[in-house]
Amino acid sequence: MKNRLKVLRAERDWTQARLAAELEVSRQTVNAIETGKYDPSLPLAFRIARLFGQPIEEIFTTE
Amino acid sequence: MTKTDEAIWTAGCAASERDRRNQYRFLWATLVWAVVFVGATFLTKRGMVPEGPLAWLVAALPTLAALLVIWTYARFLREGDELQRVIQLRSLALGFGAAWVATCGYPLFEHLGAPPADAGDYFLVMAVAFTVGNVLARRQYR
Numbered sequence: 629m630k631n632r633l634k635v636l637r638a639e640r641d642w643t644q645a646r647l648a649a650e651l652e653v654s655r656q657t658v659n660a661i662e663t664g665k666y667d668p669s670l671p672l673a674f675r676i677a678r679l680f681g682q683p684i685e686e687i688f689t690t691e
Numbered sequence: 692m693t694k695t696d697e698a699i700w701t702a703g704c705a706a707s708e709r710d711r712r713n714q715y716r717f718l719w720a721t722l723v724w725a726v727v728f729v730g731a732t733f734l735t736k737r738g739m740v741p742e743g744p745l746a747w748l749v750a751a752l753p754t755l756a757a758l759l760v761i762w763t764y765a766r767f768l769r770e771g772d773e774l775q776r777v778i779q780l781r782s783l784a785l786g787f788g789a790a791w792v793a794t795c796g797y798p799l800f801e802h803l804g805a806p807p808a809d810a811g812d813y814f815l816v817m818a819v820a821f822t823v824g825n826v827l828a829r830r831q832y833r
Contacts, residue, residue, distance in 0.1 A: 648707075652707065652709075653707060653772050653773065653774070654707045654710065654772045654774065654775065656772075656774060656775075656832065656833070657772055657773065657774040657775075659833075660774055660832040660833075665831065665832050666774055666777070666832055668773070669773050672773060
């Protein structure tokens with residue numbers, strides 16, 4: 629699964645640590661999602677979508 | 692340092708604040724278990740506990756402490772960061788699997804003359820496999 633998390637984070641000029649704090653996860657989790665090594669759970673995907681104010685399918689797409 | 696700064700700082704660490712708190716609980720429980728286990732073993736093997744209910748209580752103390760360890764670990768898994776949970780579960784799977792294979796497979800070699808193994812050896816196999824699984828999973832998601 630591909631995602632636009634890194635782009636969305638960069639648009640806000642946030643660090644991975646800042647995004648991790650906003651999502652209440654570890655920085656390692658943010659990094660793993662951004663690099664495509666880990667697909668988040670549905671609740672976390674919803675939190676990400678809510679945080680960036682976009683539908684899930686705008687952020688996560690199947691390859 | 693503001694609350695937001697603090698949250699960012701802790702998120703910058705390998706584990707979240709909640710995970711670190713639960714890890715401390717787990718480590719303390721493990722330490723308590725180790726002390727109780729060594730103490731109970733020492734007292735029982737030296738025959739320093741009079742026979743009767745007190746001896747049974749002393750023998751049961753390590754088990755009670757171990758239940759505390761299991762409870763803190765289960766809490767760490769339940770409340771933990773989801774990637775951390777995946778890493779822990781993969782480690783547990785490898786540790787449990789290795790211990791299962793060793794427990795079922797090695798006795799056959801014992802019949803053929805291999806050195807006898809006891810529960811401590813199988814526990815060691817589990818611990819080593821868990822650690823290897825943990826390192827591999829962490830590297831994969833780094």
